[in-house]
Amino acid sequence: MSTDHDPTALAAAAAQELARLTGVARHDIALTLGSGWGGAADVIGETVAEVPADQVPGFHASGVAGHSGTLRSIRLANGSHALLIGARTHFYEGRGVRAVVHGVRTAAAAGAKVMILTNGAGGVDPAFGAGEAVLISDHLNLTATSPIEGANFVDLTDLYASRLRDIARSVEPSLQQGVYVQLPGPHYETPAEIHYLRAIGGQIVGMSTALEAIAAREAGMEILGLSLITNPAAGMGDDPLNHEEVLEAGRAAAPRLAELLGRVVAAL
Template identity: 90%
Template sequence: MSTDPDPIALAEAAAAELARLTGVAQHDIALTLGSGWGGAADILGETVAEVPAEQVPGFHASGVAGHSGTLRSIRLANGAHALVIGARTHFYEGRGVRAVVHGVRTAAAAGAKIMVLTNGAGGVDPAFGAGEAVLISDHLNLTATSPIEGANFIDLTDLYASRLRDIARGVEPGLQEGVYVQLPGPHYETPAEIHYLRAIGGQIVGMSTALEAIAARAAGMEVLGLSLITNPAAGMGDDPLNHEEVLEAGRAAGPRLADLLSRVVAAL
């Protein structure tokens, strides 16, 4: 029999501790800010509190460059509170799927009804240029796992909520949409794998988001997904792939992404 703590109970404990540390009883919206998107936290509204993630049950310091490793409570202009999760756990870190989706489950336990998931990703579709923000319309989960345990059958038909995507396009009419593919990582894909992903309908590829989105839906939240195209995927460009390229693309696009995301959140 597993001795691991129940994941829902752990999320509830994390939400209770987060409320104690921040002084905010309930958060209305939550955002996980991936590579390139972190600057949005500085302009969303008034920061009420910022907590090192490891002080909250179930969280760990971020193991990936480009992630802040904190949980931040922000009061928006309309008086609502946003929880910004800068401590994303990736599947390839080996902590298990429960750890990957703990932030999402904590956000739900803290009261959030909307989960905004962002990432830096490779462009499989040549229509998406490096530095462009793309709405996630759907996903292909190729991790060979799920955050859902037991006979709990969750409908994913409108996982990346069309209502929220419509709002985002109202704010930024030029936003394109694409199907996101999550692979386990941490290695980048081969050109043959990218050719395969294109053949089965993938347009964006990365190592996060899909598992979190499934957990968010299971927790009853609406999901909005946004990818920063940091580079052409393997075989789609002339240069080899490296993580520094991802970070540099994020730095270059950061102010523009922050502005976009702050305007979208204000409209949700």
């Protein structure tokens, strides 16, 4: 079977090519850096190699401003290696759910046992202020799809590992936790939709992460999720929503987020 029709084989081929291009045979931890989190790449450790994502099977150049479009191998202080995925494919890009989760499947095939997923998101819970980092405690997947194919019944209890969240909170005790909601996008939500999300337990809303977390769990990885609250969600603030606001919030918070993520990775 060609790798085009077998996502596991495609991930294995991508991991093999990644090892060849970076010279790193195995990556122990992987991070997908969403809006606002890209600066962490420079403080986590020593960059060994950085390759354009579209040189690796199954990856595409990033289609969203605020994402680097590269895959970076970083040597950590303890001698292990982290894979930084700056080429997230979003569900709304229309490439299908396999493309959305190809990065995490490649990370697993490259040897990663821990997957850190970060994003920029809207604050549904008024307790979360713009510019704040929030741990994802659980999620609501409202994309009406799953990355899991066939009769493979994957347990999602403790999907965002309590062990990893405890480590993160030991590093930064002020971190709040919340339930993340993934919607398909690319449009922002209406105030009525945000009211609905609050009613069903959502506290953070965005357009990524949940599908990736499911695929990471299927692949046997532990998952840590972190959201940068870039803005109050629709109806929670006075101003209209726009992507430039998301990017600006990310730029403003970037140094603080990078320092936080660097400390968390060092503690894992």
